[in-house]
Amino acid sequence: MDFTAPTATDGAASDADLAYNVFARNCPSRATLEHVTGRWGALTLGALHDGTFRFNELRRRVDGVSEKMLSQTLHALERDGLVHRDAQPTNPPRVDYRLTPLGQRVAERLLALIACVESAQDAVIEAQRAYDSREGLGGR
Numbered sequence: 001m002d003f004t005a006p007t008a009t010d011g012a013a014s015d016a017d018l019a020y021n022v023f024a025r026n027c028p029s030r031a032t033l034e035h036v037t038g039r040w041g042a043l044t045l046g047a048l049h050d051g052t053f054r055f056n057e058l059r060r061r062v063d064g065v066s067e068k069m070l071s072q073t074l075h076a077l078e079r080d081g082l083v084h085r086d087a088q089p090t091n092p093p094r095v096d097y098r099l100t101p102l103g104q105r106v107a108e109r110l111l112a113l114i115a116c117v118e119s120a121q122d123a124v125i126e127a128q129r130a131y132d133s134r135e136g137l138g139g140r
Contacts, residue, residue, distance in 0.1 A: 032080050040065050040073040042110055045099070048083065049107040052098040082106055 077083040082103035
């Protein structure tokens with residue numbers, strides 16, 4: 001995995017030539033990164049780290065997500081191979097969601113980032129106040 005910044009020629013490379021460099025314009029890893037790090041993707045992966053959930057259980061865990069957004073998020077994460085959807089042919093149908101092994105690996109790293117952000121929140125708030133006072137925003 002190459003973490004260097006892209007060069008001017010990176011955008012012209014074909015999909016076959018791409019070395020999965022997220023900084024390159026045409027790299028397919030950008031879409032996956034967006035699914036994982038977007039607000040609802042990150043929260044959904046974090047919630048699923050705790051186990052298997054039905055749709056409405058998951059919706060309650062990810063406070064504030066709409067049914068539509070959760071559905072779209074789960075479809076994207078399932079397509080990326082991070083979430084497994086298990087639909088059981090019962091009446092009414094029962095659908096459970098859980099992380100795949102890849103999803104588990106990604107969620108563990110994501111939860112470490114979340115813990116880092118949460119533990120630094122006092123410093124973030126202090127920095128925001130200092131910035132706002134310098135910019136004359138009065139602590140908006």
